[in-house]
Amino acid sequence: xxxxxxxxxxxxxxxxxxxxxxxxxxxxxxxxxxxxxxxxxxxxxxxxxxxxxxxxxxxxxxxxxxxxxxxxxxxxxxxxxxxxxxxxxxxxxxxxxxxxxxxxxxxxxxxxxxxxxxxxxxxxxxxxxxxxxxxxxxxxxxxxxxxxxxxxxxxxxxxxxxxxxxxxxxxxxxxxxxxxxxxxxxxxxxxxxxxxxxxxxxxxxxxxxxxxxxxxxxxxxxxxxxxxxxxxxxxxxxxxxxxxxxxxxxxxxxxxxxxxxxxxxxxxxxxxxxxxxxxxxxxxxxxxxxxxxxxxxxxxxxxxxxxxxxxxxxxxxxxxxxxxxxxxxxxxxxxxxxxxxxxxxxxxxxxxxxxxxxxxxxxxxxxxxxxxxxxxxxxxxxxxxxxxxxxxxxxxxxxxxxxxxxxxxxxxxxxxxxxxxxxxxxxxxxxxxxxxxxxxxxxxxxxxxxxxxxxxxxxxxxxxxxxxxxxxxxxxxxxxxxxxxxxxxxxxxxxxxxxx
Ligand code: AMP
Numbered sequence: 001x002x003x004x005x006x007x008x009x010x011x012x013x014x015x016x017x018x019x020x021x022x023x024x025x026x027x028x029x030x031x032x033x034x035x036x037x038x039x040x041x042x043x044x045x046x047x048x049x050x051x052x053x054x055x056x057x058x059x060x061x062x063x064x065x066x067x068x069x070x071x072x073x074x075x076x077x078x079x080x081x082x083x084x085x086x087x088x089x090x091x092x093x094x095x096x097x098x099x100x101x102x103x104x105x106x107x108x109x110x111x112x113x114x115x116x117x118x119x120x121x122x123x124x125x126x127x128x129x130x131x132x133x134x135x136x137x138x139x140x141x142x143x144x145x146x147x148x149x150x151x152x153x154x155x156x157x158x159x160x161x162x163x164x165x166x167x168x169x170x171x172x173x174x175x176x177x178x179x180x181x182x183x184x185x186x187x188x189x190x191x192x193x194x195x196x197x198x199x200x201x202x203x204x205x206x207x208x209x210x211x212x213x214x215x216x217x218x219x220x221x222x223x224x225x226x227x228x229x230x231x232x233x234x235x236x237x238x239x240x241x242x243x244x245x246x247x248x249x250x251x252x253x254x255x256x257x258x259x260x261x262x263x264x265x266x267x268x269x270x271x272x273x274x275x276x277x278x279x280x281x282x283x284x285x286x287x288x289x290x291x292x293x294x295x296x297x298x299x300x301x302x303x304x305x306x307x308x309x310x311x312x313x314x315x316x317x318x319x320x321x322x323x324x325x326x327x328x329x330x331x332x333x334x335x336x337x338x339x340x341x342x343x344x345x346x347x348x349x350x351x352x353x354x355x356x357x358x359x360x361x362x363x364x365x366x367x368x369x370x371x372x373x374x375x376x377x378x379x380x381x382x383x384x385x386x387x388x389x390x391x392x393x394x395x396x397x398x399x400x401x402x403x404x405x406x407x408x409x410x411x412x413x414x415x416x417x418x419x420x421x422x423x424x425x426x427x428x429x430x431x432x433x434x435x436x437x438x439x440x441x442x443x444x445x446x447x448x449x450x451x452x453x454x455x456x457x458x459x460x461x462x463x464x465x466x467x468x469x470x471x472x473x474x475x476x477x478x479x480x481x482x483x484x485x486x487x488x489x490x491x492x493x494x495x496x497x498x499x500x
Contacts, residue, residue, distance in 0.1 A: 039138045169362055
């Protein structure tokens, strides 16, 4: 069982601190390993068998982290679920995965009980303070458990994609998918036992669950575990941390607070950003204010992390850097499928030990995106510059094709973002009788900002005519999901009839 043994088992006797909790409590590696073993005992005691799925919709807490690792130790597949999912959505995940057990917050027990019963799943509860029926069962178990043998290729987790287009798919991740990626990131980002990571991300998504937690476990460092991103708590915790991993909104929100300065982050050695594009402007402002260059990386649910800016060497704003050790990258023409020359835009494909095993019970979707020789078609568009840095120009499905020309939203957005008074922009394609699709700029202004359609169009006039927006719509803010991604599909839906 490489995942459990490497990340938890080998430090089961260590008094070193793994977690620092709000309020000053700490959890040692030994304490964490013992709690993991107790949960593993409770899972085995409830009759879960290796390969069974455990669906967990739990509040962020160290107990929920321990439950995830207990799944590994008991050979059970961990299926973490977004805390925002409704009962309707949960019905799909529980039914689709054929979960043998559902673990939820006690407050959701009544709503979930008929759903679990319908699919024959056991239902247990776990709250953020370590209470609930599963926690009680764990309390009665010994702090050691005979780890269920698993091989590197056995499944460790199902992570459902955010499903912004169509049904959410269960990405099947193996023990080695997770472990190899943690090792690659520890090496690339130089994590050691001396590190303390500020953790304010959710733990149902690859970023907070695997990238942050597994990297710290693999390095033997410690983590300040905050329940969520709360600006006061994050500012309070920064001086005690050596690193932070965040989505771009963490950085823009910190920049809007006057308490952010060089002193506050003097102790930090590394800021990492990912899950959504970091504006070049945010990168520059962050450096001006703190003296730190944010290290941006690129990954996804299906592949874990793929590329990263260098630790030493230039962290180039607007790029996601180079492939991680062991990861291969290529860029194919979206029409011909041929590899494009350096500098040209195409679909990004990834191959390596990080790439998942396929989508659960979706052989056609798997075949469409995962080639027999191991290359995964990411659906992201990008290009590699002369120095080998990868630039992401948007999702393939967000590409605008107007009058037969391809418009990459990112290029137009970058031009519009420079207009004074503009907070952020999203460029989308909207059905148009003449052009097929028309370029539309959706613009959010900074608070009190005065920006007209003319100002926006003037900024776009430096681009080729076909890339310039046909119209500009202003709105208070852009719709985002919990990981900070702008929801372009929602915007396309909303403005679909603009040119009727
Ligand atoms: P998810 O599976 O929810 O983690 O979403 C993965 C997608 O997020 C990728 O396919 C990219 O489109 C996007 N993404 C992740 N990191 C970055 C980044 N640093 N810059 C731009 N897009 C990113």
